[in-house]
Amino acid sequence: MTLNSDLNLLKNGLMRKYVRNEVVVVYKTKEAFGGLSNMASGYPLNINDICVLTTEALYQACRFPHMPKIQQEIIGQYNPMISKKISKPYQAFSRPDWNSVRFKVMRWCLRVKLAQNYEEFGGLLLATGNRPIVEQSRKDDYWGAKLVDDVGNVLVGQNVLGRLLMELREKIKKDTENMLYTVRPLNIPDFSLLDQPIGIIKSHKLENRQKNLF
């Protein structure tokens, strides 16, 4: 991107500028807030009784509802970077509306990660307080923000993932009725995993509570 187009995007309000040492940076998964990254292991998900080991795998699998074999390969990986790598050569075959639904899909994936890892992921989100959350990226200034200065203190990007994380954090703060324990499927065509339409996702907490009632 050229300096001029960068400036235009900043002016249009799409790009955000952050001072690195004033924000919560999500960069390496081993760092303090690394668990907020989709690349973090240790936040397993269960979709229609199918185990998906990382949020990245779930997000990438959602590209290919019409290619269940590829979905299977993507979700079968322990390493989220490998899931993304498997997805890459097929990107041109992503669902045709991918660019217009990927934002909703990411928001849904984060809701699922929270519902099924409430203490760990929710706790980490709340521990960020009121600070901006920014996913630092070397290449991607749509989901994240890139360093733009020589000393590594200015990040510029749309930071869509960071903004979705902040949105979710604010929802947690207001969630006195535990509404976030349940996640409805997206209302988009072919929202499916391994040929099965994706159903309502429930937190394990809710499932255990319901079991105890009977």
Ligand SMILES: Nc1nc(O)c(N)c(N[C@@H]2O[C@H](COP(=O)(O)O)[C@@H](O)[C@H]2O)n1
């Ligand atoms: N390649 C890569 N390495 C990382 O360390 C990253 N955090 C990411 N970003 C994540 O990739 C996902 C977006 O993938 P698409 O480009 O839309 O296929 C999203 O989860 C980012 O957080 N990428």
